[in-house]
Amino acid sequence: MQIEYVFWLSGALLAACALHDLRAQRFAAAAFWGILAVVFIGGTALPTQAVGIGVIVLALIAGSGALRRVPEAVAPAAAEFRRASAARLGHKLFAPALLIPLGTLVLSLLQPYSPWAAADRVQFTLIALTVACIAATFAALWLTRAHPRHAVGEASRLLDALSWALLLPMLLAMLGAVFAATGVGEAIAHLVTAVIPTDSRAACLIAFAFGMVAFTVIMGNAFAAFPVMMAGIGMPLLIGQHHAHAAALGALGMLTGYCGTLLTPMAANFNIVPAALLELRDQNGVIRAQWPTALALLAFNVAMLWFFSLP
């Protein structure tokens, strides 16, 4: 059992969608998904520099605007087909959809009793999700009596609707690594510590909390912000100088960073991909729906930090 199989399957699906786009003469989309399919199947066996060039080509295709697929006008016949099919199949339609989360749940609960009990839990969940997705695809094919080519056609329709947004989480992970390698984090922490009056508990706490939010907004990930802000402000000033409670500071500091995750387009898989999935007209619609929650929770976390983490 290997995680590579999951990526090969993903790559095969991407390749099938690329062929589908090629036949429909959407050449930019065919090239885009084709390159991605090669990266998924080739994986670590490919020379990393070639992948780097591939990533730049993907970004150029996305930036050229050539991926935009004109949404086909919904044929009245198709809408009528969907209504009739919904009335005929009823609740049975929920079964394959629920099979994905429930199948994943059952398989991951079975892990301790399987031969792969020692495998990494996150990787195992990923494999469980893949198995559940395969089972659900067959269940959906059987239930709807659709031809397998419809599975590819429908996947391609959704893929072209998601378009470059699907790629953004991977690109941002890449950007995080480049920022880390080029010392962007240390430079920001350096600037922040240079301007705060370190004798004031309040100033240190506010700088820490807002540093977590700001850094998470920039990096799209609280995990990247945490070590930088802790090394810059948390350890030397709040714990070292002002004797803050370590467990409370760590937990609440991380959760303060999460408020930043709700606010940033850089957290693409949470904020931009769903906007594409739900076909929102505003790319930042999810962030617009989240900012009141984020600010209220930020105030709550800062109050918790002030009253409970400082002696």
Added chain:
Amino acid sequence: MNYWPLLGVAVVVAGFVLRTNPALVVVVAGVVSGLLAGLPVPDLLALIGAKFVASRNLLVLLLTLPTIGLLERAGLREHAAAFIARMRTFTLARLLIAYLAVRQILSMLGLSGIAGHAQTVRPLLAPMAEAAAEKIDPALGAEARERVKALCAATDNTGLFFGEDVFIAFGAVLLIQGFYAQNGISLDPRSISLWALPTAIAAFVIQSLRAIRLQRALRRKAESRSAD
């Protein structure tokens, strides 16, 4: 200290403000930051490629697409909507609060991967919420529809983020513990995850209130329209 790589951050900010294609912005920012830090071009390309390959696991939602596409073609969204439209007790706010509770509890148990925007929000939650909103206001406008769908995604995110930190074996808790261990402070993961509980409760209350508020706003709009 070399402050020049910070221009990569400036590229990101400028790109989002100018609404340039985000995929292009992110790659340009990486290249700018890398070149200004003095990384040789071959090393920079290798870094970009290696990290991109290493993050392939972020794209597994891909494998849900054939199922969801087939079911949508067979009328899943129409049926989810019709189902909620028939149920009197399932108002918009109750639907969203119930989903939030389930999502948050599953995340607290470490089962965060089983729901998500592709698996549950697009095929199930969003059409159900739209149908529940149509029960309040049969002439639901495009603007209101957009707000309802966006709040569905926001509810999923809030439940996930502020549930998973309560789970001891979750990455964030282990990251915090690991950071402290490197700096000579040894902590029990349970003491860390316990401190995440008050915020988890606050997140549930705040997000629930927002669902109720949206429901009230839709109701007021529908009433003011029928009063005209």
